[in-house]
Amino acid sequence: MTLDDQMRDLAMRARKSSRQLARLSCEDRNRCLVAMADAIDREADTIREANQKDLAAGRGMGLSSAMLDRLELTPARIASMSRGLREVAALPDPTGRVLDQRVLPNGLRLRKVSCPLGVIVIIYESRPNVTVDAAGLCFKAGSSTILRGGKEALHSNQCLARIMIDAAWAALPGFPKDAIQVVPTTDRAAIPALLSQTEYVDLCMPRGGEGLIRAVAECSKVPVIKHYTGVCHVYLHRDADAAMAASIAVNAKCQRPGVCNAMETLLVDVVAANAILPEVAGQLLKKGVELRCDERALSILKNLDDADAGDGKIVAATGDDWSAEYLDLILAVKVVDGLSDAIEHINRYGSGHSDSIVTSSPEAAATFMNEVDAAAVYWNASTRFTDGGQFGMGAEIGISTDKIGARGPMGLEELTTYKWMITGEGQVRE
Amino acid sequence: MTLDDQMRDLAMRARKSSRQLARLSCEDRNRCLVAMADAIDREADTIREANQKDLAAGRGMGLSSAMLDRLELTPARIASMSRGLREVAALPDPTGRVLDQRVLPNGLRLRKVSCPLGVIVIIYESRPNVTVDAAGLCFKAGSSTILRGGKEALHSNQCLARIMIDAAWAALPGFPKDAIQVVPTTDRAAIPALLSQTEYVDLCMPRGGEGLIRAVAECSKVPVIKHYTGVCHVYLHRDADAAMAASIAVNAKCQRPGVCNAMETLLVDVVAANAILPEVAGQLLKKGVELRCDERALSILKNLDDADAGDGKIVAATGDDWSAEYLDLILAVKVVDGLSDAIEHINRYGSGHSDSIVTSSPEAAATFMNEVDAAAVYWNASTRFTDGGQFGMGAEIGISTDKIGARGPMGLEELTTYKWMITGEGQVRE
Numbered sequence: 001m002t003l004d005d006q007m008r009d010l011a012m013r014a015r016k017s018s019r020q021l022a023r024l025s026c027e028d029r030n031r032c033l034v035a036m037a038d039a040i041d042r043e044a045d046t047i048r049e050a051n052q053k054d055l056a057a058g059r060g061m062g063l064s065s066a067m068l069d070r071l072e073l074t075p076a077r078i079a080s081m082s083r084g085l086r087e088v089a090a091l092p093d094p095t096g097r098v099l100d101q102r103v104l105p106n107g108l109r110l111r112k113v114s115c116p117l118g119v120i121v122i123i124y125e126s127r128p129n130v131t132v133d134a135a136g137l138c139f140k141a142g143s144s145t146i147l148r149g150g151k152e153a154l155h156s157n158q159c160l161a162r163i164m165i166d167a168a169w170a171a172l173p174g175f176p177k178d179a180i181q182v183v184p185t186t187d188r189a190a191i192p193a194l195l196s197q198t199e200y201v202d203l204c205m206p207r208g209g210e211g212l213i214r215a216v217a218e219c220s221k222v223p224v225i226k227h228y229t230g231v232c233h234v235y236l237h238r239d240a241d242a243a244m245a246a247s248i249a250v251n252a253k254c255q256r257p258g259v260c261n262a263m264e265t266l267l268v269d270v271v272a273a274n275a276i277l278p279e280v281a282g283q284l285l286k287k288g289v290e291l292r293c294d295e296r297a298l299s300i301l302k303n304l305d306d307a308d309a310g311d312g313k314i315v316a317a318t319g320d321d322w323s324a325e326y327l328d329l330i331l332a333v334k335v336v337d338g339l340s341d342a343i344e345h346i347n348r349y350g351s352g353h354s355d356s357i358v359t360s361s362p363e364a365a366a367t368f369m370n371e372v373d374a375a376a377v378y379w380n381a382s383t384r385f386t387d388g389g390q391f392g393m394g395a396e397i398g399i400s401t402d403k404i405g406a407r408g409p410m411g412l413e414e415l416t417t418y419k420w421m422i423t424g425e426g427q428v429r430e
Numbered sequence: 431m432t433l434d435d436q437m438r439d440l441a442m443r444a445r446k447s448s449r450q451l452a453r454l455s456c457e458d459r460n461r462c463l464v465a466m467a468d469a470i471d472r473e474a475d476t477i478r479e480a481n482q483k484d485l486a487a488g489r490g491m492g493l494s495s496a497m498l499d500r501l502e503l504t505p506a507r508i509a510s511m512s513r514g515l516r517e518v519a520a521l522p523d524p525t526g527r528v529l530d531q532r533v534l535p536n537g538l539r540l541r542k543v544s545c546p547l548g549v550i551v552i553i554y555e556s557r558p559n560v561t562v563d564a565a566g567l568c569f570k571a572g573s574s575t576i577l578r579g580g581k582e583a584l585h586s587n588q589c590l591a592r593i594m595i596d597a598a599w600a601a602l603p604g605f606p607k608d609a610i611q612v613v614p615t616t617d618r619a620a621i622p623a624l625l626s627q628t629e630y631v632d633l634c635m636p637r638g639g640e641g642l643i644r645a646v647a648e649c650s651k652v653p654v655i656k657h658y659t660g661v662c663h664v665y666l667h668r669d670a671d672a673a674m675a676a677s678i679a680v681n682a683k684c685q686r687p688g689v690c691n692a693m694e695t696l697l698v699d700v701v702a703a704n705a706i707l708p709e710v711a712g713q714l715l716k717k718g719v720e721l722r723c724d725e726r727a728l729s730i731l732k733n734l735d736d737a738d739a740g741d742g743k744i745v746a747a748t749g750d751d752w753s754a755e756y757l758d759l760i761l762a763v764k765v766v767d768g769l770s771d772a773i774e775h776i777n778r779y780g781s782g783h784s785d786s787i788v789t790s791s792p793e794a795a796a797t798f799m800n801e802v803d804a805a806a807v808y809w810n811a812s813t814r815f816t817d818g819g820q821f822g823m824g825a826e827i828g829i830s831t832d833k834i835g836a837r838g839p840m841g842l843e844e845l846t847t848y849k850w851m852i853t854g855e856g857q858v859r860e
Contacts, residue, residue: 019777022801102822108811110821117833118803198647202833217628223653223834244856251858347449369851371452373548381538381854390859391540391850392532403547403632403847404653404835417833420821421799424811426674428681429820 003185007193010181011200014119014144017176021142022116024172026093029140032168032175033089037082039167040132040160044078050159051128058152070126071153081132081160084395088136091394094412095142109423114416116142118202121194122397123148123216125208128156134207135164135180137397141415144179146194146201151186158182195220202417203405207398225405227398230260230353231325232383235342235368236280237359238271244380245358246280251382252356254287258327260399261354261376261386265322265332267342273300273335281333285312289329292317296335322349339364343371350374352401354383375401375408433615437623440611441630444549444574447606451572452546454602456523459570462598462605463519467512469597470562470590474508480589481558488582500556501583511562511590514825518566521824524842525572539853544846546572548632551624552827553578553646555638558586564637565594565610567827571845574609576624576631581616588612625650632847633835637828655835657828660690660783661755662813665772665798666710667789668701674810675788676710681812682786684717688757690829691784691806691816695752695762697772703730703765711763715742719759722747726765752779769794773801780804782831784813805831805838 001009021029040047051073058068100112120143122134131147138145149157161182168175183190195204195216204224206216217224234252236245252263268277277300281291285304288311293301301314312329321332322345336342346355356378357368365379376386386408388396393411400406406414431439451459470477481503488498530542550573552564561577568575579587591612598605613620625634625646634654636646647654664682666675682693698707707730711721715734718741723731731744742759751762752775766772776785786808787798795809806816816838818826823841830836836844 019801019803022803104820104822108815115800218651221648223832225834241856247856247858255859365853370545371449373449373452374849376850376852378852379854380856381852382858384859385538385852385857386850390534392534402653404655407847408850417837419804420806420816420838422806422808422811422815423795424809426671426677426810427815428677428812429685429814 003187003189004193004196006185007190008197008200010146010183011119011194011197013178014146014181015200017178018116018118018144020176021139021144021179024142026095028172029142030089031171033085033136033140035167035171036136036164037085037089039163040078040082040085043163044075047073047078047156047159047163050155053155054153061152063152067126067152071128071156073128073156077129081129084133085136088140088395088412091140091412094140094416097413099418106427107425108427111421112418113421114413114418117415117417119144119146119200120415121146121148121201121204121222123191123204123206123208123212124150125212126150126153128153128160130207131157131160131182132164133395134397135161137395137412138415139179141412143202143415144176144181146181146183148183148191148194154182154186158184191216192219195222198222205398223405225400225410226402228351228353228401229325229327230262230401231264231323231349231351232261232353233265233267233346233350233355234263234383235267235336235346235355235357236269236272236276237339237357237361237364238269239361239364240269240272240276240358241360242276242279245276246283248356248358248380248382249280250283250287252384253284253289253331254329255382255384257329261383262327263331263383264325265334265349267334267336267345268297269342270296270335270337273297277301277333277335278304281314284331285314286310287329288312289331290315291331291333292321293333294335297333300335325351339367343368346372346374353399354378354386356381356383375399433617433619434623434626436615437620438627438630440576440613441549441624441627443608444576444611445630447608448546448548448574450606451569451574451609454572456525458602459572460519461601463515463566463570465597465601466566466594467515467519469593470508470512470515473593474505477503477508477586477589477593480585483585484583491582493582497556497582501558501586503558503586507559511559514563515566518570518825518842521570521842524570524846527843529848536857537855538857541851542848543851544843544848547845547847549574549576549630550845551576551578551631551634551652553621553634553636553638553642554580555642556580556583558583558590560637561587561590561612562594563825564827565591567825567842568845569609571842573632573845574606574611576611576613578613578621578624584612584616588614621646622649625652628652635828653835655830655840656832658781658783658831659755659757660692660831661694661753661779661781662691662783663695663697663776663780663785664693664813665697665766665776665785665787666699666702666706667769667787667791667794668699669791669794670699670702670706670788671790672706672709675706676713678786678788678810678812679710680713680717682814683714683719683761684759685812685814687759691813692757693761693813694755695764695779697764697766697775698727699772700726700765700767703727707731707763707765708734711744714761715744716740717759718742719761720745721761721763722751723763724765727763730765755781769797773798776802776804783829784808784816786811786813805829
């Protein structure tokens with residue numbers, strides 16, 4: 001069988017299973033999810049054995065200690081996966097929601113109803129917990145998943161998928177065994193082959209670094225929802241409260257710098273910069289942040305007492321800094337000429353993820369929120385809230401930086417599509 | 431300037447204009463639409479002159495009379511375009527709708543609000559009215575359009591776009607002139623070049639034959655919403671009322687056979703076939719329909735009185751008939767073994783557009799509507815209702831057979847995306 005045939009077969013089986021999944025009640029899906037969680041707890045040793053194989057091979061390949069750490073399934077991480085499945089089981093059914101309804105003048109009753117997508121491909125890097133998290137969410141949403149993790153995690157991923165499927169089968173005889181599949185080859189050519197199965201695959205979601213996402217988007221013939229990481233901004237408007245400005249800036253940058261909703265660029269209104277920036281910069285420096293400043297910010301901060309700098313430092317920004325995603329205690333700082341200049345900067349350099357304005361002016365906030373082209377726009381709050389859990393969605397599969405299909409946090413509802421259901425009494429068109 | 435540079439420049443200007451469009455109130459957008467409509471009426475002679483150039487060139491190229499007919503802008507068609515713009519102006523604003531809202535335990539107020547997509551590329555074939563219809567709808571939804579029509583309609587399309595832009599500019603000084611652009615070259619390589627501008631283009635919608643749509647989907651790096659035409663089914667369940675069955679089948683096939691929501695395959699339950707099929711087939715034959723029947727249907731219909739056949743005829747189906755889209759007075763007819771067999775046939779051969787069940791059984795209808803994987807599923811009604819106008823959307827840009835972004839008729843609401851707007855009082859993440 002050629003690789004193309006193999007991927008077509010995989011996708012066809014996923015499609016067939018998705019038809020069966022669509023017939024399961026939510027109670028049955030939840031029963032399977034709980035059974036999967038129980039099995040993961042019960043078979044923790046088996047999982048660790050499979051994971052040890054991957055870790056040993058990874059050490060042999062010379063993986064960095066950071067990569068080995070991401071790859072490792074500790075008892076705590078295994079418990080976290082099963083807990084995640086139980087949480088997903090407890091969430092409301094995302095299918096069957098009536099999104100719109102109307103009765104036409106001819107008496108036809110229209111309902112727009114959420115329903116499963118069908119077949120979802122997830123492509124991801126080393127963390128094997130994605131196998132469980134993503135497959136669990138897609139399953140709850142009534143879709144089959146085809147999982148393609150990193151080659152270094154193949155044993156772990158296959159073991160986890162097998163445990164989930166076997167548990168579901170035991171809990172619900174007749175459970176479609178191809179509802180969760182791991183691509184059985186590490187051949188890179190499998191990805192374009194799989195993403196050419198437009199007849200059987202409805203959606204692909206790549207999760208990982210920008211390189212992975214771009215490569216997937218480049219080769220895919222099926223729709224892709226991209227989850228690029230974020231170049232997020234906080235803009236301190238001239239009417240910003242200084243204490244709030246500092247608190248939000250410090251939280252957005254420092255509370256967890258390595259995530260996509262952390263701030264990467266701080267914009268300060270020229271009118272307020274002298275009054276606000278030294279205090280804000282001082283607090284960031286004390287937290288160890290390296291500030292990469294434009295000329296105007298540098299000139300305001302040049303007299304800052306070195307003793308206040310803590311572990312941080314102040315350097316001159318280069319052009320690359322405005323679109324950099326540091327994911328670290330580094331921050332680009334720019335003085336802007338007002339609201340329009342800030343919006344223009346964000347729309348030019350931002351990644352459309354999360355941007356915040358700090359101001360006491362409702363008018364400035366409304367303009368900012370309307371005109372900044374991003375998944376999440378904030379007024380007087382930290383960008384760090386862009387997250388399915390924080391938003392009350394219960395769980396998320398990622399944060400979409402696309403505008404088609406889903407934007408921002410993707411929870412269960414965002415993993416469904418809809419259909420129009422029309423009921424009549426014999427109506428025909430005139 | 432290379433073609434790539436030219437397309438990048440076009441797309442960048444569209445993006446820039448889209449930022450300005452996003453700032454226009456709905457009243458301003460409506461004022462521009464009415465001004466465009468007035469200008470099209472006023473400049474009907476100019477439009478006909480440009481159209482005559484295209485028609486003359488078309489005759490020189492040896493276009494078929496059907497193609498020349500599609501290309502021609504008659505006074506009635508010009509009036510229909512301006513009327514369309516006025517209707518769009520009268521529709522509610524699709525942006526700024528609050529789709530969801532919640533207050534988080536920490537006091538953050540979340541609103542999910544519809545907003546413009548940004549830049550939409552429309553690729554279409556010969557009918558120049560699409561220029562006005564599509565640009566008008568996208569403009570109302572707050573987005574810039576880049577239009578790529580057939581090469582045979584270039585003069586007409588450029589003339590129409592120029593008139594719309596000039597009218598909007600006169601009605602609203604400062605109107606962004608690149609909000610509606612026609613690709614100025616007929617070079618085929620312009621399409622992949624344009625659809626590689628992922629930074630500036632948010633969505634592409636190809637409108638036309640399957641070949642065009644496949645070619646666009648194949649080369650595009652930006653999201654595409656496909657509007658494939660339809661292989662629609664009517665399934666006569668064993669509990670179907672015979673008179674209703676005949677009425678719906680005749681309407682779905684004959685009322686307008688050349689459109690995507692017309693029926694292409696009739697499925698008849700084996701239990702009811704002897705009782706129902708002769709009557710239904712007789713009525714279809716009288717309307718001149720050619721019935722391409724499977725063996726079981728042939729055997730039921732073999733004794734049908736020839737005198738009843740009208741202009742229609744009965745022939746044996748081949749394997750190709752089950753996935754054929756005739757767009758003509760031809761119908762595939764198959765006897766199926768019950769509800770599951772019907773659903774399986776539809777999910778295998780259908781195009782996910784519109785499928786109907788005729789039955790008096792609510793249980794059978796519910797199973798059919800849940801399990802048939804299509805944009806519109808009907809119970810006791812003709813498939814011909816799948817249409818933005820019929821659905822009460824006011825106007826549509828097409829009917830999506832995709833599941834991501836929009837499914838079924840795409841009206842103004844389906845031409846928007848959304849953003850999360852979050853308002854706080856200084857909240858930071860713990």
